[in-house]
Amino acid sequence: MPLNSLKLEENNRHRGEWIAAMINTGRVMMLGQILVGMGVVSSDDVELAAAEAKKSNDRIGQILLKMKLIEEESLMQALARQLSVPYVRLSELEIPSDVVERMPAKLATHYQVMPIRNLNGVLQIAVNDPLNIHLQDDLRLMLRSEVELAVASRKEIADGIKKYYGIGADTMEGLLDKAQENEEVQVTHVDNLEEMAQDASIVRFVNQIIREAIDDRATDIHFEPMEDDLRIRYRIDGMLYEAAIPPAIKRFQAAILSRLKIMADMNIAERRLPQDGKIKIKSGAVDYDLRVSSVPTPYGESIVVRLLSRDSAFINLEKLGLNPRNLKILRRMIAKPHGIVLVTGPTGSGKSTTLYAALTEINDMATKIITIEDPIEYRIPGVTQMQVNPSIGLTFGRCLRAIVRQDPDIIMVGETRDTETAEIAIQSALTGHMVFTTLHTNDACGAITRLLDMRVEPFLVSSSVEGMIAQRLVRVLCPECKMPFKPASEQLRQFNLDGETDIDSLTLYRARGCETCRYTGFRGRTAIYEIVPVTENFRRMVVDRRPATELRREAILSGMHPLRQDGWGKVHAGLTTIEEVLRVTQEDEAFDDDDDLTAVTAGDETTRAQAVPAQ
Numbered sequence: 064m065p066l067n068s069l070k071l072e073e074n075n076r077h078r079g080e081w082i083a084a085m086i087n088t089g090r091v092m093m094l095g096q097i098l099v100g101m102g103v104v105s106s107d108d109v110e111l112a113a114a115e116a117k118k119s120n121d122r123i124g125q126i127l128l129k130m131k132l133i134e135e136e137s138l139m140q141a142l143a144r145q146l147s148v149p150y151v152r153l154s155e156l157e158i159p160s161d162v163v164e165r166m167p168a169k170l171a172t173h174y175q176v177m178p179i180r181n182l183n184g185v186l187q188i189a190v191n192d193p194l195n196i197h198l199q200d201d202l203r204l205m206l207r208s209e210v211e212l213a214v215a216s217r218k219e220i221a222d223g224i225k226k227y228y229g230i231g232a233d234t235m236e237g238l239l240d241k242a243q244e245n246e247e248v249q250v251t252h253v254d255n256l257e258e259m260a261q262d263a264s265i266v267r268f269v270n271q272i273i274r275e276a277i278d279d280r281a282t283d284i285h286f287e288p289m290e291d292d293l294r295i296r297y298r299i300d301g302m303l304y305e306a307a308i309p310p311a312i313k314r315f316q317a318a319i320l321s322r323l324k325i326m327a328d329m330n331i332a333e334r335r336l337p338q339d340g341k342i343k344i345k346s347g348a349v350d351y352d353l354r355v356s357s358v359p360t361p362y363g364e365s366i367v368v369r370l371l372s373r374d375s376a377f378i379n380l381e382k383l384g385l386n387p388r389n390l391k392i393l394r395r396m397i398a399k400p401h402g403i404v405l406v407t408g409p410t411g412s413g414k415s416t417t418l419y420a421a422l423t424e425i426n427d428m429a430t431k432i433i434t435i436e437d438p439i440e441y442r443i444p445g446v447t448q449m450q451v452n453p454s455i456g457l458t459f460g461r462c463l464r465a466i467v468r469q470d471p472d473i474i475m476v477g478e479t480r481d482t483e484t485a486e487i488a489i490q491s492a493l494t495g496h497m498v499f500t501t502l503h504t505n506d507a508c509g510a511i512t513r514l515l516d517m518r519v520e521p522f523l524v525s526s527s528v529e530g531m532i533a534q535r536l537v538r539v540l541c542p543e544c545k546m547p548f549k550p551a552s553e554q555l556r557q558f559n560l561d562g563e564t565d566i567d568s569l570t571l572y573r574a575r576g577c578e579t580c581r582y583t584g585f586r587g588r589t590a591i592y593e594i595v596p597v598t599e600n601f602r603r604m605v606v607d608r609r610p611a612t613e614l615r616r617e618a619i620l621s622g623m624h625p626l627r628q629d630g631w632g633k634v635h636a637g638l639t640t641i642e643e644v645l646r647v648t649q650e651d652e653a654f655d656d657d658d659d660l661t662a663v664t665a666g667d668e669t670t671r672a673q674a675v676p677a678q
Contacts, residue, residue: 095123097141098133108132122194135216139191143214146193151213153177153189153223154578162186168228168309170205174198177223179213189215189223218578229309230275257331260321268315269322273353273368275306277346279581282370286323288316288363300538300588301411320357320364327355335359342368349373354438371440380420384589386632389624392594393532397421397499402529403492405510406501413536413590414501415440418475421499422446425473434475435462451477459484467491476500482517489519492527505649506626507533507595508614511605525605531595535626535647537639539587541580545572545637554641558631572637589638591630591647595623 095109104127112126119126124142127133143150158179165186166178176198177189186208190198193212202210215223259265272295276284281297288294293316295306312319321331327340342353354369380390396404404421406414419441426432426445433447437459442448447469449462459476460483466474467487479485479500492498502510510531514524550571560566574584595601595618604614619625630644 094141094145097144098124098127098137101137101141103133103137135218139214139216142193146214148193148211149187149213151179151189151215153179153215153219154582158223158227163227165208166206168224170202171224171228174202175217175220175224176202177215177220177227182211185209185211187211187213189213189220191215191217191220225275226307229307229312230271257321257325259318260325260331262318265315265318265322269319269326272306272308273344273370274346276368276370277351284368284370286320286366286368288320288360288365290362293319293363300583300585301536302538302583304583316363320366323355323366323368324357324364327353329355329357334364373442378416378420380424383417383420384633385592386629389592389594389629392530392596393421394424396530396594396596397425397497399497399529401492401495401497403488403498403500403527404529405507405531406499407504407507407510407531407533408501408535409503411536412534413588414534415477417532417534417590418499418501419443422473422475430473431469431471432473432475433466433469433471434477435459435466436475436477447471460487463487463491467494467496471496473497473499478502479514479517482519485514485517485519486523489523489527493523504533506611506615507531507593507623508611508618509533511614512611515608521606521608525602528597528605530597533593533626534590535630536588536590537630537633537643537647538585539589539638540572540574540640541577541584541586543579544575544577544584546575547571548573550641557645558627558634560631569635571634571641573640589633591626591633591644593623593626593629595621 095104095113098104099106099109108127108130109123112123112130112132115121115126115130116123124133124138128135128138140150142148156179158177159181162178162181165181166176166188171177175191178186179189180187186206188202188210190212191214192198193214199210199212272284276297279297279299281299283298285296285298285303286293287296291313293308293313295308295312296303297306298304324331324338324340326342329338329340337356337358339357340355342355344351344353350373352371352373354371355366356369357364357366359365380393385393406417408414422432422434422443426443428445431447432443432445433449434443435449435451437451439448439450449466451457451459451462459478459480463474463476463484464487474488474491474496476484476488476498477500479488479502488498488500502513504510504513508531510533511524511528514528515521547570550566550569552566555566555569576582576584580586598617598621601614601617601621604617625648627644627648630639630648633639634641634644
């Protein structure tokens with residue numbers, strides 16, 4: 064046997080004998096005793112785990128984890144105390160780049176370890192299993208350096224590898240080694256590019272990016288070519304966050320983007336025109352539809368991937384974030400036998416989700432519902448759904464003309480983009496159908512102005528529209544780490560609070576950041592709404608072509624709560640922050656500074672109480 068192998072075997076034997084001797088002689092306290100002393104388990108739990116460990120030949124700590132009697136962090140702290148090694152939280156450390164460079168990404172990923180500091184030439188490494196007697200010898204042999212172990216949780220180590228090495232760093236190292244072996248040949252021919260895009264390392268890297276996006280609850284992945292870099296960003300809870308990726312990724316940009324286009328069945332030879340494609344994947348037990356869009360830029364194609372889960376449970380009206388008042392108004396609105404309900408807001412504000420929730424609420428065996436969408440995001444059982452295809456002339460207008468002859472009771476039009484679609488939708492509403500559609504406007508009353516801009520006659524708009532809804536999405540504070548604070552009066556001034564609000568006694572919350580929310584301070588989103596049921600006075604103003612500001616004034620006097628006021632309700636309830644609501648809303652211009660808006664929006668709605676007809 065070679066000398067190195069004999070030495071390694073001898074070291075392993077001595078280390079195993081040392082650990083066993085320390086524990087058997089009582090010089091090291093038993094793990095169960097430490098956990099009981101920490102107050103995280105009872106003696107009975109330890110005895111139960113010890114009995115199970117004898118049967119399965121597994122460690123007591125792992126048995127307690129499987130039985131969900133302890134958290135991994137508690138086990139790591141107990142192991143560190145038992146073996147007299149440091150316990151570290153990697154999320155609280157800033158690891159120097161020269162320390163990270165001492166360990167290759169492939170080694171860190173394979174062993175799931177993370178170098179953390181340099182101690183007089185000895186490399187301290189965070190591990191999850193300090194009882195693995197082979198690990199320290201393997202690391203010493205491969206790094207050709209003395210090493211010292213510290214203990215950290217498996218998740219902290221995985222997050223540290225991703226943060227300091229980047230997603231797929233081990234894959235990228237393999238690609239760089241392969242490129243050096245091939246003398247860094249530049250790929251220019253389409254056939255060579257396709258071959259490289261099918262390389263196992265490129266395939267694995269793209270899969271890692273998609274899987275990481277799914278794990279982070281991202282809704283979109285942005286691949287953005289820059290002059291000297293390929294930037295990858297995830298949209299999480301409506302905000303973009305840059306993904307940690309290896310610095311050498313730019314060299315493989317063409318292959319990575321081509322891999323995405325091949326997966327989406329797009330033409331990889333065409334880089335001058337925008338393209339769209341679709342990918343179907345399965346992650347665990349969940350099926351996903353990925354919508355892929357590419358556009359040409361000076362430094363390569365920019366690709367955005369939208370992630371849609373086909374297994375997502377439908378959100379009902381109660382879970383949309385509507386307050387009881389708005390929920391009651393919306394239910395009356397969608398229960399009408401005919402007319403149009405307009406849902407407005409910018410792209411990504413949750414309009415489709417609101418429409419799906421409304422359709423799910425009124426979907427029954429006695430009702431025929433047909434939708435026209437671009438694309439179909441979720442399948443609704445019992446609903447006939449159509450997808451437009453402009454490349455063959457299947458537009459919203461053409462679909463709408465066709466489905467009117469399908470004898471529907473309710474029609475949903477994904478978006479009213481042009482005059483033709485608007486006119487057919489209005490005619491459908493006037494001939495006994497209930498129509499739901501969306502428009503891109505800044506507020507609810509702006510939907511009327513948008514229809515008039517499309518040259519729809521005011522009397523048709525007045526006769527058909529039953530209500531308008533505007534909405535925005537705000538991030539929800541992480542319940543694990545949100546912090547209470549006393550707001551300053553200057554922060555509340557923009558909410559036009561009524562005089563009865565006791566500012567001094569208010570306790571609101573702000574974001575802090577923790578492991579649960581990945582240190583963003585937020586987890587998930589909810590919607591804020593303004594809902595305008597159309598009154599007779601409002602209809603007369605539409606026929607008279609009154610400006611949007613006057614329409615909005617009338618809506619507020621009739622009881623509409625503006626977006627910012629609805630947002631204040633969620634701030635006051637501790638669901639979100641002042642900054643979030645102000646970020647997605649604009650100041651109300653329906654009233655001048657001299658007008659008493661607060662008296663109306665605070666609940667004194669008697670001004671128009673008699674003017675609002677019974678719904």
